[in-house]
Amino acid sequence: MKNKGLLIVFSGPSGAGKDTILKRLLEKNPNIRLSVSATTRSPRAGETDGKDYYFITKEKFHQMAENGEMLESAGYCGNFYGTPKRPIEQWLSEGFDVILEIEVQGGAQVKEKCPDSVGVFVLPPSLKVLENRLRNRHTESDEVIEKRLAVAQSEILQAVHYDYAVINNTVDQAADEIIHILCAEKHKVQRDNNLIERILNNA
Amino acid sequence: MKNKGLLIVFSGPSGAGKDTILKRLLEKNPNIRLSVSATTRSPRAGETDGKDYYFITKEKFHQMAENGEMLESAGYCGNFYGTPKRPIEQWLSEGFDVILEIEVQGGAQVKEKCPDSVGVFVLPPSLKVLENRLRNRHTESDEVIEKRLAVAQSEILQAVHYDYAVINNTVDQAADEIIHILCAEKHKVQRDNNLIERILNNA
Numbered sequence: 001m002k003n004k005g006l007l008i009v010f011s012g013p014s015g016a017g018k019d020t021i022l023k024r025l026l027e028k029n030p031n032i033r034l035s036v037s038a039t040t041r042s043p044r045a046g047e048t049d050g051k052d053y054y055f056i057t058k059e060k061f062h063q064m065a066e067n068g069e070m071l072e073s074a075g076y077c078g079n080f081y082g083t084p085k086r087p088i089e090q091w092l093s094e095g096f097d098v099i100l101e102i103e104v105q106g107g108a109q110v111k112e113k114c115p116d117s118v119g120v121f122v123l124p125p126s127l128k129v130l131e132n133r134l135r136n137r138h139t140e141s142d143e144v145i146e147k148r149l150a151v152a153q154s155e156i157l158q159a160v161h162y163d164y165a166v167i168n169n170t171v172d173q174a175a176d177e178i179i180h181i182l183c184a185e186k187h188k189v190q191r192d193n194n195l196i197e198r199i200l201n202n203a
Numbered sequence: 204m205k206n207k208g209l210l211i212v213f214s215g216p217s218g219a220g221k222d223t224i225l226k227r228l229l230e231k232n233p234n235i236r237l238s239v240s241a242t243t244r245s246p247r248a249g250e251t252d253g254k255d256y257y258f259i260t261k262e263k264f265h266q267m268a269e270n271g272e273m274l275e276s277a278g279y280c281g282n283f284y285g286t287p288k289r290p291i292e293q294w295l296s297e298g299f300d301v302i303l304e305i306e307v308q309g310g311a312q313v314k315e316k317c318p319d320s321v322g323v324f325v326l327p328p329s330l331k332v333l334e335n336r337l338r339n340r341h342t343e344s345d346e347v348i349e350k351r352l353a354v355a356q357s358e359i360l361q362a363v364h365y366d367y368a369v370i371n372n373t374v375d376q377a378a379d380e381i382i383h384i385l386c387a388e389k390h391k392v393q394r395d396n397n398l399i400e401r402i403l404n405n406a
Binding site for chain 2: 121123124125126127128129153156157159160162163164165166167177179180181183184185187188189192195196198199200201202
């Protein structure tokens with residue numbers, strides 16, 4: 001029997017490099033699946049239904065939320081965003097590890113509903129490094145950068161609500177550390193109810 | 204500032220391959236130190252003081268135990284065995300991870316005194332595999348092997364008191380899994396009190 005996969009709540013301040021790390025993680029570990037959120041907003045150019053988001057109507061969204069089919073949900077600028085439970089449960093039961101890239105409020109909802117989920121928070125090496133990375137992109141004004149840094153500062157404080165913190169010194173190192181965290185979590189005695197039985201019964 | 208090392212309580216049934224795994228671990232990871240026990244019994248041929256054991260008198264042993272200088276201790280066949288605290292604390296403060304290879308009663312004492320220690324239990328792939336390994340050595344009678352298997356069976360039940368279980372399918376894989384466990388433990392948010400402060404203050 002294949003073991004159930006792990007549910008990973010993956011958060012971190014904007015600019016910490018979450019997407020790049022996830023991309024590398026998926027390359028390194030084929031056993032990982034990324035959760036796809038549902039939203040009531042319209043698709044933007046280039047967005048694919050079922051890949052970037054599940055694009056659904058407000059009626060459908062509320063119906064799913066009322067039926068308890070959303071792991072977490074939130075409203076933002078008049079639209080709704082949420083994490084459909086069913087594909088996640090399917091993947092977990094097939095033995096895949098499922099990552100939810102999600103902001104901290106949603107992460108807290110998931111942790112409450114799924115206490116055995118694993119919270120991983122990505123941090124920049126320092127606020128100064130984050131600032132340098134933002135400035136070196138040359139895509140945003142000083143004012144925008146100042147605002148993003150202020151937001152990042154308050155987001156970084158949320159790391160205390162997570163199980164693990166991974167510092168993005170390099171993408172490779174951060175991805176490897178997350179792989180090690182998943183490996184360790186799978187060896188937790190409390191996760192494997194019939195471990196001892198299997199060993200003793202030569203299964 | 205170098206981070207404090209981890210204290211690892213390392214146990215498992217006789218025949219599971221603890222010593223071989225430890226040897227491989229030390230080869231792979233130079234940041235690990237093995238704790239040396241103190242004993243009141245006499246050195247056997249080939250045993251070195253400070254390497255195999257600290258050989259000390261009963262008076263010295265009791266004095267150390269009374270002064271709280273033993274992390275755990277036990278009597279066996281008229282002699283005493285214990286784990287001196289001082290070298291462990293020294294190594295931990297220098298940033299080394301320290302492994303205590305210890306039976307489960309001693310492990311429980313350490314876990315109580317040091318709740319932030321990490322319990323790792325080594326298991327054979329199955330009781331049948333353990334039996335085959337013992338028989339293939341051709342060094343022990345059937346009767347002795349039966350007795351050892353009965354003891355192993357009761358020891359395996361103790362895995363539930365540990366944080367992690369590692370199955371010794373191969374020595375390399377078991378050693379790697381322990382290295383991953385140590386890596387994950389070092390990324391636990393709760394282990395690093397001033398993590399967020401460091402990030403925000405650009406330390």
